[in-house]
Amino acid sequence: MSHTQALCRFLAELTYAQLPEPVLARTEDLFLDWLASALASQGAHPIPLFERYAQKMGPSSGPAQVIVNGRSSSAYFAALVNGASSHLVEQDDLHNSSVLHPATVVFPAALAAAQDLGKSGRELLLAAVAGYEAGIRIGEFMGRSHYRIFHTTATVGTLAAAVAVGKLLGFDQEQFINLLGSAGTQAAGLWEFLRDAADSKQLHTAKAAADGLLAAYLTADGLTGARNILEGDQGLAAGMSRDAEPHKLSADLGRRWALLETSFKFHASCRHTHPAADALLQLMQREGLDAAAIAKVQTRVHQGAIDVLGRVTTPATVHQAKFSMGTVLGLIAVHGKAGLVEFHTLALSDPAVSAFRDKVSMTLDREVDDAYPQRWLGRVTVTTEDGRTLHGAIDEPKGDPGNSLSRAELADKFQRLTQFSGARTPAEADALIAKVWQLRNTPCMAHWL
Amino acid sequence: MSHTQALCRFLAELTYAQLPEPVLARTEDLFLDWLASALASQGAHPIPLFERYAQKMGPSSGPAQVIVNGRSSSAYFAALVNGASSHLVEQDDLHNSSVLHPATVVFPAALAAAQDLGKSGRELLLAAVAGYEAGIRIGEFMGRSHYRIFHTTATVGTLAAAVAVGKLLGFDQEQFINLLGSAGTQAAGLWEFLRDAADSKQLHTAKAAADGLLAAYLTADGLTGARNILEGDQGLAAGMSRDAEPHKLSADLGRRWALLETSFKFHASCRHTHPAADALLQLMQREGLDAAAIAKVQTRVHQGAIDVLGRVTTPATVHQAKFSMGTVLGLIAVHGKAGLVEFHTLALSDPAVSAFRDKVSMTLDREVDDAYPQRWLGRVTVTTEDGRTLHGAIDEPKGDPGNSLSRAELADKFQRLTQFSGARTPAEADALIAKVWQLRNTPCMAHWL
Structure with a gap:
């Protein structure tokens, strides 16, 4: 058979x-x-x-x-x-x-x-x-x-x-x-x-x-x-x-x-952006950083993320913004979330978000790519304005089976x-x-x- | 531009x-x-x-x-x-x-x-x-x-x-x-x-x-x-x-x-069969052969014909018969034509057609393949029952622009x-x-x- x-x-x-x-x-x-x-x-x-x-x-x-x-x-x-x-x-x-x-x-x-x-x-x-x-x-x-x-x-x-x-x-x-x-x-x-x-x-x-x-x-x-x-x-x-x-x-x-x-999905963006978004959010909370304190974010991603997101540099539409790693991380860094409301009111118009967008880069990471697509690992390296290099990592983005949404969270969504x-x-x-x-x-x- | x-x-x-x-x-x-x-x-x-x-x-x-x-x-x-x-x-x-x-x-x-x-x-x-x-x-x-x-x-x-x-x-x-x-x-x-x-x-x-x-x-x-x-x-x-x-x-x-x-289309079969069908018909008319006098037909074809027709050995349906080089040539050799009526009444049921089908082979021909798809050349090599080897060739199958159907022929069709x-x-x-x-x-x- x-x-x-x-x-x-x-x-x-x-x-x-x-x-x-x-x-x-x-x-x-x-x-x-x-x-x-x-x-x-x-x-x-x-x-x-x-x-x-x-x-x-x-x-x-x-x-x-x-x-x-x-x-x-x-x-x-x-x-x-x-x-x-x-x-x-x-x-x-x-x-x-x-x-x-x-x-x-x-x-x-x-x-x-x-x-x-x-x-x-x-x-x-x-x-x-x-x-x-x-x-x-x-x-x-x-x-x-x-x-x-x-x-x-x-x-x-x-x-x-x-x-x-x-x-x-x-x-x-x-x-x-x-x-x-x-x-x-x-x-x-x-x-x-x-x-x-x-x-x-x-x-x-x-x-x-x-x-x-x-x-x-x-x-x-x-x-x-x-x-x-x-x-x-x-x-x-x-x-x-x-x-x-x-x-x-x-x-x-x-x-x-x-x-x-x-x-x-927790964030209202392309799923390829979620691991980095969660890793950045966690790092900022852990280190007590705000957006202004961050000079650079290097996201270390799988090849599929580069294939899908790599095309978008300056998003022209809300939908395209959801495929812009820089915009998603900008919303996370500046506003703490990247939901539908943030995309429609802030993603294209908030200068702080676009300024942060230009600080974000994507590079292929061997460990992340090897794990993909079974696991979607989030890895970010942040350079602070005062010259420190910080690492953020999450292994299960919010919404993944091991980190799922409860019925109350689903009802809220x-x-x-x-x-x-x-x-x-x-x-x-x-x-x-x-x-x-x-x-x-x-x-x-x-x-x- | x-x-x-x-x-x-x-x-x-x-x-x-x-x-x-x-x-x-x-x-x-x-x-x-x-x-x-x-x-x-x-x-x-x-x-x-x-x-x-x-x-x-x-x-x-x-x-x-x-x-x-x-x-x-x-x-x-x-x-x-x-x-x-x-x-x-x-x-x-x-x-x-x-x-x-x-x-x-x-x-x-x-x-x-x-x-x-x-x-x-x-x-x-x-x-x-x-x-x-x-x-x-x-x-x-x-x-x-x-x-x-x-x-x-x-x-x-x-x-x-x-x-x-x-x-x-x-x-x-x-x-x-x-x-x-x-x-x-x-x-x-x-x-x-x-x-x-x-x-x-x-x-x-x-x-x-x-x-x-x-x-x-x-x-x-x-x-x-x-x-x-x-x-x-x-x-x-x-x-x-x-x-x-x-x-x-x-x-x-x-x-x-x-x-x-x-x-x-003149014959009611896959177009990939037409050059060989016309070449065989012309050869049989030229040499005064009937189906019984033919021991073997080697069709020399382009790769596309093998890709599309190569799958069908013994056709099970009328539609599949139209993709069987042997059946199409069998209809041509035994009945002189391969129209809709021949396919529906003879292609699967006439033992003379199936017997002829088994005499037909396809081989890739460099000249034919190089000309394709601009030109669909028909080349057949026939071995007769009395041991002769005969060659048939046509360069424009019936219905091609240089050998097209008139309005009267189209009306007849x-x-x-x-x-x-x-x-x-x-x-x-x-x-x-x-x-x-x-x-x-x-x-x-x-x-x-």
């Missing part, structure tokens, strides 16, 4: 009863965190473009809900708009070793299909777990070379979304094999847009969620796909990776729950994000949080929001 | 008045040929799956027509279904040096958008020319290494479709740059499905046409894209090619009309294809052919079919 076949058998045979309680609870946490990210983007460019496209090209209403505007559409367009929405504010979850943001592709597709099919909260949770477990393993399989050019959340995300919907559709092993073929051959998404601060990141997650759902519905209706799309000679790894590791596709299925390794956009009042947000904690007892997800 | 910028300026500035008469006439020819291919697939798997998906996920009716079922939908879903339909029977056009099938991605998107936007036949023709000129150059730019793993009609087809719709939307240079970014970052499609005779080829063209249209409509509404998606360090060529040639993007714009180099599926009676087909020859005088494409 090939690694792909083993993965597909696992996905077909996985039942709700097999899910350990911590996995179920964490899936609810991740769903809440995802919903917050989607609501936080309400009204912000380019989300209304996707809303208008869905209204123009889709039905005027339908069984699946569009989170940011309270409308409904077909499952396809709900997945499209919700996929775009939940990746905009850079607050959605991340799995470290796969460098995949699973929530923003898995949940839009799974919720849309669950609503369309009238499935229960338990079926939704099971589908999401299947999507996470498959997506993370496929991301790990594709390796670091893939991520240098391709936005893994877009490419691998298409397969993760497809798997979640396939699980809701009750696929057997054979259908999952065909599904991976049809999803994998649609996998796309290049990092090139970062240099220009273009809107492609939202296009990527929108399309990954929607294309994955399309692959699943067509597979259910009998569309066949390549049986070896991941490992084959003209498949995904052959075309888009140079260091693929097939054994990662099927390693520890049902024993290792990769979903539990997913990190929540939900309130902050929904109030940032004005999508929900505090009382409405509380009610929605309570509904999420009841997901596993929800008999039907239709009209859930 | 970069090559991409030069291409975008050309696309923005191109007017109908600039199109030479042969280009206009050939575009009408190509449109007719495309329409025949779409109608020929009516009722055949997997096209009804795409029709049902469009009905489920799209509006119940709309401004754009679905060719195979007479229904209507939004432009997005019409492009999706028509894109799937026109690539099924392997009779759609091909541009040699780019190895792109332009019609099946350009026309579905262009017709759907023209109907949605109420554009004229002239605007449709101009948009199609823009799509062909851009798509062919981008295909040539991506090089042979791309085509080894990726289905160029799927990947580059997304950009070609997008450009056609962008032209209908009246894009300026800046919008075309953003459009290429948003289309290019969606480019996907792997050859892996061929080994399994899976349905991905139709998924590829469906998605290329629909995704290209989506990119154009979102760009018109303000979505930005990577400004250097083709040539950039994390762009299409960086991720999916090893021999890209940027100068090909902007070479001879407005002087060389690449659309005129597009070939019509249209009749054969529409009667094959029963989509149109001969009289209805004649009426439709006459409408196509009036395209440039059609004031509005809405409800055109």
